[in-house]
Amino acid sequence: MTRIIVIGPLKSPHIIDGVKQYLKWIKKFEKIELIQLPLSGDLNKTPPSIYKDKDFKKFEKYFPESFNVLLDERGEQMDSIKFSEFYDRTKSRSQGKHINFIVGGPLGHSDKIYNKADYILSLSKLTFTHEFAVLILLEQLFRVNKILHNETYHY
Ligand SMILES: C[S@@+](CC[C@H](N)C(=O)[O-])C[C@H]1O[C@@H](n2cnc3c(N)ncnc32)[C@H](O)[C@@H]1O
Numbered sequence: 001m002t003r004i005i006v007i008g009p010l011k012s013p014h015i016i017d018g019v020k021q022y023l024k025w026i027k028k029f030e031k032i033e034l035i036q037l038p039l040s041g042d043l044n045k046t047p048p049s050i051y052k053d054k055d056f057k058k059f060e061k062y063f064p065e066s067f068n069v070l071l072d073e074r075g076e077q078m079d080s081i082k083f084s085e086f087y088d089r090t091k092s093r094s095q096g097k098h099i100n101f102i103v104g105g106p107l108g109h110s111d112k113i114y115n116k117a118d119y120i121l122s123l124s125k126l127t128f129t130h131e132f133a134v135l136i137l138l139e140q141l142f143r144v145n146k147i148l149h150n151e152t153y154h155y
Pocket residue numbers: 070071072073074102103104105106107108109121122123124125126127128129130133
């Protein structure tokens with residue numbers, strides 16, 4: 001199964017509405033699980049590296065039996081057709097495994113996570129909030145499913 005794992009529960013109503021809508025639309029093609037992990041304490045009271053390491057520990061338990069795609073603006077970029085091919089290939093090679101899309105918290109990812117990732121994906125060079133990153137990723141997964149099923153949506 002495909003999972004989106006994100007630090008910091010989604011709170012903004014405009015994002016939550018969009019996320020629900022895309023999950024509903026995608027359900028026609030596949031089930032995507034959205035796992036929302038709690039923030040790792042008070043940002044102002046915890047040194048950044050410790051804060052990010054706590055986030056890493058929470059992600060770590062989802063790594064086994066999974067293909068782990070780290071979302072990071074410094075990662076690899078591809079267009080939607082290439083993303084559909086990447087997703088299709090990854091799914092067929094990962095039979096029985098999860099595909100995890102891992103979205104970092106407010107400070108981004110711990111250094112410890114980078115050599116554990118199977119792929120580092122950038123949605124753009126721009127930095128988004130974790131909430132927008134989830135919503136944009138879902139729109140792309142919907143687009144990917146439409147492309148893979150030869151349905152009109154992507155022009
Ligand atoms: C507020 S951003 C963290 C920014 C932080 N300054 C950093 O260095 O990563 C929260 C998370 O959203 C995701 N994100 C934000 N912009 C992204 C982009 N353009 N491409 C992929 N993921 C992105 C990443 O997973 C990031 O860890």
